[in-house]
Amino acid sequence: MEKEKKIEATCEQELAAIRDSLEILGGKWKLRIMRHLKNHYSDNNTFKKIQREVEGISAKMLSKELQDLETNLLVTRTVRDTRPITVSYAITEYGLSVFPITESLVDWGLNHRQKIK
Amino acid sequence: MEKEKKIEATCEQELAAIRDSLEILGGKWKLRIMRHLKNHYSDNNTFKKIQREVEGISAKMLSKELQDLETNLLVTRTVRDTRPITVSYAITEYGLSVFPITESLVDWGLNHRQKIK
DNA sequence: ATTATCGGTTAACTAAAGGTAACTAGTTAC
DNA sequence: GTAACTAGTTACCTTTAGTTAACCGATAAT
Numbered sequence: 001m002e003k004e005k006k007i008e009a010t011c012e013q014e015l016a017a018i019r020d021s022l023e024i025l026g027g028k029w030k031l032r033i034m035r036h037l038k039n040h041y042s043d044n045n046t047f048k049k050i051q052r053e054v055e056g057i058s059a060k061m062l063s064k065e066l067q068d069l070e071t072n073l074l075v076t077r078t079v080r081d082t083r084p085i086t087v088s089y090a091i092t093e094y095g096l097s098v099f100p101i102t103e104s105l106v107d108w109g110l111n112h113r114q115k116i117k
Numbered sequence: 118m119e120k121e122k123k124i125e126a127t128c129e130q131e132l133a134a135i136r137d138s139l140e141i142l143g144g145k146w147k148l149r150i151m152r153h154l155k156n157h158y159s160d161n162n163t164f165k166k167i168q169r170e171v172e173g174i175s176a177k178m179l180s181k182e183l184q185d186l187e188t189n190l191l192v193t194r195t196v197r198d199t200r201p202i203t204v205s206y207a208i209t210e211y212g213l214s215v216f217p218i219t220e221s222l223v224d225w226g227l228n229h230r231q232k233i234k
Numbered sequence: 235a236t237t238a239t240c241g242g243t244t245a246a247c248t249a250a251a252g253g254t255a256a257c258t259a260g261t262t263a264c
Numbered sequence: 265g266t267a268a269c270t271a272g273t274t275a276c277c278t279t280t281a282g283t284t285a286a287c288c289g290a291t292a293a294t
Contacts, residue, residue: 017224060283063242085241087242178253201262202260
């Protein structure tokens with residue numbers, strides 16, 4: 001991982017940063033896919049394998065979400081010249097940078113469930 | 118603030134926790150309202166004052182979001198017997214617990230903008 | 235020839251989120 | 265009595281997110 005330098009920002013820039021983050025990582029599937037790719041890092045994560053293992057996701061959504069994640073440099077797409085052709089997806093090193101966010105979401109969500117009950 | 122004990126969870130419980138967190142804090146306005154209430158903690162944050170200062174929010178959305186936040190114990194609602202009656206909103210001590218999440222969203226969003234450009 | 239697998243795409247739909255504007259009710263100032 | 269301020273509510277509309285199911289072209293197995 002790269003060294004992290006703290007970036008200074010105005011209040012408005014911080015709000016824009018929150019919008020960006022939620023836009024790129026929010027929604028029903030993005031973080032689920034990222035977690036799956038992290039937990040199965042050493043596997044050959046083909047499209048069909050991901051679709052089978054990320055429960056409930058349709059081909060359309062998986063295709064769209066993977067494209068979005070690739071656009072944002074969070075996953076790589078690799079076409080393998082097997083027969084039939086397969087396509088492998090993997091999380092990038094940069095992609096690992098989202099996990100501080102997911103950890104804070106997990107911690108808060110678990111704690112909140114106890115608080116509310 | 119209360120002491121935080123790390124809660125253990127299965128993968129499925131972690132996914133549910135992420136869903137919970139995004140449901141409670143996601144959307145266009147919730148974190149903006151929380152940040153505003155934190156930054157103006159010592160003010161008397163009436164409904165109209167919040168509506169004027171959180172740019173672009175409508176009465177309908179503000180009313181709904183504040184109700185949701187109150188249900189989740191993140192803000193308090195206090196009716197003051199002034200003329201005309203005013204209603205003050207304030208972030209709770211528990212409400213401060215969401216800021217590790219917002220910080221991770223801000224940090225990631227700012228860094229990502231540099232990465233992508 | 236038919237069927238199956240791979241990695242998708244397309245169209246048509248439903249559901250959820252959010253925006254707009256009008257409206258309510260109580261109080262006060264003009 | 266008219267207007268303005270308080271704190272909302274209501275109905276209607278648009279936009280975005282997500283679901284469902286059918287389909288495509290290539291390759292391989294029966």
